[in-house]
Structures are given as structure tokens and as C-alpha cells.
Amino acid sequence: GALVYQYPRRTICKSGTSMRMECQAVGFQATSVAWYRQSPQKTFELIALSTVNSAIKYEQNFTQEKFPISHPNLSFSSMTVLNAYLEDRGLYLCGARLQNTEVFFGKGTRLTVV
Amino acid sequence: SQWGEENLQALSIQEGEDVTMNCSYKTYTTVVHWYRQDSGRGPALIILIRSNEREKRSGRLRATLDTSSQSSSLSITAAQCEDTAVYFCATSSTGSKLSFGKGAKLTVSP
Numbered sequence: 001g002a003l004v005y006q007y008p009r010r011t012i013c014k015s016g017t018s019m020r021m022e023c024q025a026v027g028f029q030a031t032s033v034a035w036y037r038q039s040p041q042k043t044f045e046l047i048a049l050s051t052v053n054s055a056i057k058y059e060q061n062f063t064q065e066k067f068p069i070s071h072p073n074l075s076f077s078s079m080t081v082l083n084a085y086l087e088d089r090g091l092y093l094c095g096a097r098l099q100n101t102e103v104f105f106g107k108g109t110r111l112t113v114v
Numbered sequence: 115s116q117w118g119e120e121n122l123q124a125l126s127i128q129e130g131e132d133v134t135m136n137c138s139y140k141t142y143t144t145v146v147h148w149y150r151q152d153s154g155r156g157p158a159l160i161i162l163i164r165s166n167e168r169e170k171r172s173g174r175l176r177a178t179l180d181t182s183s184q185s186s187s188l189s190i191t192a193a194q195c196e197d198t199a200v201y202f203c204a205t206s207s208t209g210s211k212l213s214f215g216k217g218a219k220l221t222v223s224p
Contacts (some may be wrong), residue, residue, distance in 0.1 A: 004156075005157070006202075032131065034150045034211055034212065041122065042122050042151075042200060042216070042217050042219075043214075043217075044202075044214040044217060046211050046212075049211050079221075091156075093156050093157070095212065101145060101164075102147075102159055102162060102202075103147065103159065103206070103212055104159060105156035105158070105159075106156050107154075107155045107156045108155065108156040110154075
């Protein structure tokens with residue numbers, strides 16, 4: 001079956017430091033990977049959509065300078081949160097798309113900033 | 115409706131009851147995804163209905179899609195305690211991002 005692994009599951013970082021999270025698609029080749037942030041109120045914000053061999057498209061309010069993404073192949077993507085502050089807290093989710101239809105999510109990386 | 119709500123919708127039912135969650139969307143979509151999210155986990159895809167389908171069933175789940183009114187519903191028959199979760203609908207057109215609704219928190223009590 002299609003699985004998406006995200007790690008770490010949770011991380012705590014000091015304000016102003018950076019942290020990197022990874023996303024691995026297992027059992028399928030993802031045509032695209034999207035990174036989302038979910039707030040404590042459960043709302044989703046799309047950070048960026050990444051397709052292998054294409055430019056990564058960032059949504060408004062999110063930039064490559066703040067959330068650099070690496071997507072070297074069809075099964076792996078990583079994103080870094082640079083200079084994390086309180087407003088960057090949340091559950092970061094990686095969604096990997098299978099054949100332009102189903103999107104499977106990892107369990108998320110919960111970021112706490114202290 | 116999941117869109118247009120400021121807060122997460124909350125539904126509480128007893129075990130054995132049926133429940134329907136509704137979702138309306140504003141932009142064209144080729145697919146409506148329904149996800150459930152358990153506490154502390156990412157969303158899990160439970161049923162997907164395409165624009166050429168009006169109804170889709172999977173076990174105790176039933177999804178409908180009305181493209182003319184741009185609405186979809188998810189029904190759970192004979193709900194069980196383990197159905198307790200937050201349910202989201204999400205839309206997408208081919209090759210594009212998912213747009214999530216606000217979600218509905220379902221609590222099923224024994």
C-alpha cells in the first residue's frame with residue numbers, strides 16, 4: 001500500500017534556530033509533494049507544491065527563503081523551517097500525490113518553538 | 115458546510131446512529147477527497163469521489179457529489195466509537211493542490 005513517512009514526529013527548537021523535516025513516500029512514486037501547516041484550530045495552510053524537475057511553487061505568505069524545500073526524486077522531499085519563531089508553530093504535513101488523484105499524508109512533524 | 119465556517123464544526127452522536135457531514139466548495143473540482151484525522155496524526159484518506167460519480171460507498175461510508183450545487187456529503191452508517199475523529203473534505207483539480215474545508219469534529223459516545 002501507499003505510505004508516507006515523516007520524521008521527526010515532533011521537534012522543539014529555540015526561537016531563531018532552524019529545523020529540517022523529511023518526507024518519504026513508500027510503495028509508490030509521488031508525482032508531486034505538497035507541504036502544509038495545520039494550526040491548532042485544525043485549519044490547513046498550503047506552504048508549497050513541489051513537482052520533481054519543476055520549479056517549486058510557494059503560496060502567498062510562504063517563501064523559499066524561509067521554507068527551503070528539496071525534492072530530489074519521486075519518493076523523497078525535505079523542508080527546512082529557517083529562523084523559527086512562535087508563529088511557525090504547528091503540525092507540518094507532507095502530502096504525496098499518487099497519479100494525479102489520491103494524496104496520502106504522513107503523520108506530520110509537530111514543531112514547538114520555545 | 116465546511117467552508118465559510120469560522121470554527122471547527124462539532125458533532126456528537128451515540129454509537130449506532132447514522133451521521134452525515136456536508137461540504138460545499140466554490141471552485142471547480144474534479145475530485146472530492148474525504149479525510150479523517152485522529153488526534154496527533156496526519157489526515158488519512160478514507161474515500162475519494164470523482165466528478166463523474168454521484169455516489170461512492172466504502173463499507174459503512176457513503177460519499178455523494180453534486181457538481182451542479184458544488185457540494186459533497188459523507189455519511190457514516192451505524193457509527194462506532196472508533197469513528198471519533200475530525201473529518202475533512204478537500205477538493206482538487208488535476209495536478210493542483212488540495213484545498214481543505216474547516217473540518218468537522220465527530221464524537222461518537224457509547
